Amino acid sequence: MEIPDEYQDIIQGLSKATDDERIRWTLEQFGLEFEVAGFKLVLNSGDDFERKVAYVTFALTEKTGKMLDIWRVDEGCPEYDFLYGLYLRARRKALGIPQRLERIRDELRKSNIIGEASPVAEKADATS
DSSP: OOOOGGGHHHHHHHHHHHHTTOOOOEEETTEEEEEETTEEEEEEEEEETTTTEEEEEEEEEETTOOEEEEEEEETTSTTHHHHHHHHHHHHHHHTTHHHHHHHHHHHHHHOSSOSOOOHHHHHHHHHO
C-alpha cells in the first residue's frame, strides 16, 4: 500500500517538523508517537515474516489509544524508503541520540582517561 492521498501533506509536514526538531516523539509500547490536535499519531516499523517483507505503519488514535485509522507501506513500495527514513529520524529524536552523542563528544574533549575500569583490570590492580 502507498501513503493514502489524504495523508500525503501530513506525512510531508511530519518529516519537515521532525527535521526541524519541532516534534516531541516518544518511544511507547506500540511505536513512536506524539500528541497533536487532541489525537495521537503513531509510527512503527516491523517485519512480516510470512511475506518476508519489512513495513512501516502509521496510525491515528484518540488520546485514550482507541484506533481511528491505520495503514502500512511495505518494503518495495515507492514511498517505503521515505517513510522508513522518517521512522528512523523520529526514533533517534525519541531516544535523545543527538544529545547523547554531544555528551560523548564533550567527554572525549575533556577527559584524560575515558571509560570505566573493567572488573578484570580492578582485580589485577588489587593483586599487584
